[in-house]
Amino acid sequence: xxxxxxxxxxxxxxxxxxxxxxxxxxxxxxxxxxxxxxxxxxxxxxxxxxxxxxxxxxxxxxxxxxxxxxxxxxxxxxxxxxxxxxxxxxxxxxxxxxxxxxxxxxxxxxxxxxxxxxxxxxxxxxxxxxxxxxxxxxxxxxxxxxxxxxxxxxxxxxxxxxxxxxxxxxxxxxxxxxxxxxxxxxxxxxxxxxxxxxxxxxxxxxxxxxxxxxxxxxxxxxxxxxxxxxxxxxxxxxxxxxxxxxxxxxxxxxxxxxxxxxxxxxxxxxxxxxxxxxxxxxxxxxxxxxxxxxxxxxxxxxxxxxxxxxxxxxxxxxxxxxxxxxxxxxx
Numbered sequence: 557x558x559x560x561x562x563x564x565x566x567x568x569x570x571x572x573x574x575x576x577x578x579x580x581x582x583x584x585x586x587x588x589x590x591x592x593x594x595x596x597x598x599x600x601x602x603x604x605x606x607x608x609x610x611x612x613x614x615x616x617x618x619x620x621x622x623x624x625x626x627x628x629x630x631x632x633x634x635x636x637x638x639x640x641x642x643x644x645x646x647x648x649x650x651x652x653x654x655x656x657x658x659x660x661x662x663x664x665x666x667x668x669x670x671x672x673x674x675x676x677x678x679x680x681x682x683x684x685x686x687x688x689x690x691x692x693x694x695x696x697x698x699x700x701x702x703x704x705x706x707x708x709x710x711x712x713x714x715x716x717x718x719x720x721x722x723x724x725x726x727x728x729x730x731x732x733x734x735x736x737x738x739x740x741x742x743x744x745x746x747x748x749x750x751x752x753x754x755x756x757x758x759x760x761x762x763x764x765x766x767x768x769x770x771x772x773x774x775x776x777x778x779x780x781x782x783x784x785x786x787x788x789x790x791x792x793x794x795x796x797x798x799x800x801x802x803x804x805x806x807x808x809x810x811x812x813x814x815x816x817x818x819x820x821x822x823x824x825x826x827x828x829x830x831x832x833x834x835x836x837x838x839x840x841x842x843x844x845x846x847x848x849x850x851x852x853x854x855x856x857x858x859x860x861x862x863x864x865x866x867x868x869x870x871x872x873x874x875x876x877x878x879x880x881x882x883x884x885x886x887x
Contacts, residue, residue: 622678623885627862629671630883631732633683634872635725636664638690638705642718647707649715652779653769660722660762680880687877690721692813695875700807711808714773720805723766724814727797727804728868730763731817731830731860764795770805799831799853816868821861830858862887 639661642648649657672679693699703709704717711717768782774792775783786792788802790812800819803812821827828834833841833852840852862885869883878884 622675623887625671625675626680627865627885629668629675629679630683631729631869632664632667632671634688634869635729636661636668637685637688638721638725639664641685642705645705645707648705648718650778653715656765656769660765663762683877683880683882687874687880687882688872689874690872692871694871695873695878699871700809700811700813703808714778716770716773717808719766719769719773723763723770723793724804724817726763726766727814728817728865730760731858732862732865767793767795796854797830797857799850800829813871816864821859821864827861827864828858832856832858
């Protein structure tokens, strides 16, 4: 989850959000100066304290704010149960990668606790593993990623399909909460920008980790040297999204089940695909011959609208989850 854009979304949903934090600049300045001291383990407590300061005096969160937090919470549950289940399956995750996935799982658990504390009585009942369909089949259990939690299955040697799914989930979360930088990058809000980026950097490592492991699997160098990215980056991706990563990871049946993660949202003018090269109305590739489409697309992260995020996530929602209206909010 990207806290950076979450803050921006909350400012849009509740214009008085930052005014609720008292004294707000001192709080953000503290977080910004903490920098390296704000670790993954500390973030849940920081989040809870931060948002409770903003809303602790109110009995009910504004509806729009509830929706932002609820979507974030649902995405955290999607990831938590996937990683937590995988850690309990013998032979799925290579021993060299167990600690990394354990850390990521624990981060997601901490985020769930923090978000539930913020939502209070408005928080939905805890979602269960059975509320999700990790095959990507929308409740059928027979989707293209059905082997992701089966050790040694076709396409899943060394957990290749598991890590591919983890990348897709992380990339979805990253795009879901992009776009906060312009709102915070002003002369009067530098403290907010610095603090948000410090905390966001911990979350960004999740995506980078999955991509690094996938490169190692492709190069047969797990647990040893870092492996190079190989174009077109769907099998051995860079540590960040490049254009649209050739549609993202491939499933054993040859399809690209995560392609929507890298495509345009709705409306496309506001939520362009990750291959976008136009910023502030200017195609940056026309400014300098060295500014290639690849380089420009990698320099900017594109946001994804809540409805598109929910449409993607519904592919990983079981019949039981749909009955609970999981990923079915109206924005």
